[in-house]
Amino acid sequence: MTADRMVLMNPGPVNTDSAVRAALAGPDACHREAEFSELQRRVRRKVVQICGAGDSHASVVLTGSGTAALEAAITSVPPADAGLLVIDNGHYGRRLLEIARCYGIRVRHLEFGWGVYADPAVVKRALQEDPWLTHTVVVHHETSTGMLNDVRAIAGVTREQGRISIVDAISSLGAESLDIIDDDIDWVVGTANKCLEGMPGISFVCGAKAAFEDLEQNQARTYSLDLSRHYKAQEKNGFPAFTPSIPIFYAFDVALDLALAEGRAARGARYRRLAERLREGLGRLGLQVLIDPQHRSVVLTAVRLPASLAFEELHRGLKERGFVIYAAQEHLSGSYFRLSTMGHIDDGDIERFLASLESLLSTWELV
Ligand SMILES: *Cc1c(COP(=O)(O)O)cnc(C)c1O
Secondary structure (H helix, E strand, O other), X not given: OOOOOOEEOOOOOOOOOHHHHHHOOOOOOOOOOHHHHHHHHHHHXXXXXXXXXXXXXXXXXXXXXXXXXXXXXXXXXXXXXXXXXXXXXXXXXXXHHHHHHHOOOEEEEEEOOOOOXXXXXXXXXXXXXXXXXXXXXXXXEEOOOOEEOOHHHHHHHHHHXXXXXXXXXOOOEOOEOOOOOOOOOOEEEEEOOOOOOOOOOEEEEEEEHHHHHHXXXXXXXXXXXXXXXXXXXXXXXXXXXXXXXXXXXXXXXXXXXXXXXXXXXXXXXXXXXXXXXXXXXXXXXXXXXXXXXXXXXXXXXXXXXXXXXXXXXXXXXXXXXXXXXXXXXHHHOOOEEEEEOOOOOOHHHHHHHHHHHHHHHHHOOOO
């Protein structure tokens, strides 16, 4: 049996509102016409609002997945002589390091280990030890494990030490508490298709207008991901530098309206309710969650696989019942799986998921 609607428990792309899907079928349009310029202006403004800022800030919206926006920020923000402190406690922290290394950016790799809390005091000490470090980069929600890092504290020590922070908020923005101004963050990177519940294909970088202006002094490391180029095109000329994915823009515009109408706190509370319901149910089935309760996000739960069960078998059984679950990455892949509570899903979906999981486990005599 294949359900009409798959419940996506992979951490993005997520189930979307029908209004978001319908928006994809908007009119054919030229990106160098006033209609698109106006749409881009609206979307860029709403992204700034989602990040917690107003007229002092701007966003650059890119066609590309979240990694494209990360690559744009990491390659465009630090000048040639910069030093980047990469805070790493999982797969996505490691990706930040790989991007920086790809471009020969001088880095210090501050590795905590997967699922280990990134202690802001250790970050502070690293910045004090190494005066050549000029920037920090950190993942807010480490989607490989479900660990929520204290970006407010990390951005706080970064600013206190006179450095610049870049935050990968790709899987947190829109649901977890994050505010570019109140949290002293310099640059926020996000994407359309996770907690903002849009379609995949658009990502963005938000920062202060003055900071965007200053990027002009940097020698560009890339052509198509140069933030300064995109800022000038979008902010000054009002048009994109290159051809954007127009249908994804239509959908993102609607998704942003829904996100702003629901509000960050209410969306976070909705995800928390689903995550707690899920975790209670997993506990009843004797399944263990990777991260300690005080560091868990509302977005993702990494769960230990029962000893004799292969992920592929569990995945197949649940998919037949209408649920897509996600493998863990790298060294966790044989022993854990991941369940996201992002997107347009509800309590009924979680209850049906738990019932399906229970019936599968009992078929295999694992409960
Ligand atoms: C999903 C994710 C990314 C990468 O996003 P893509 O859209 O797949 O490029 C980066 N960082 C974090 C924390 C993520 O969850």
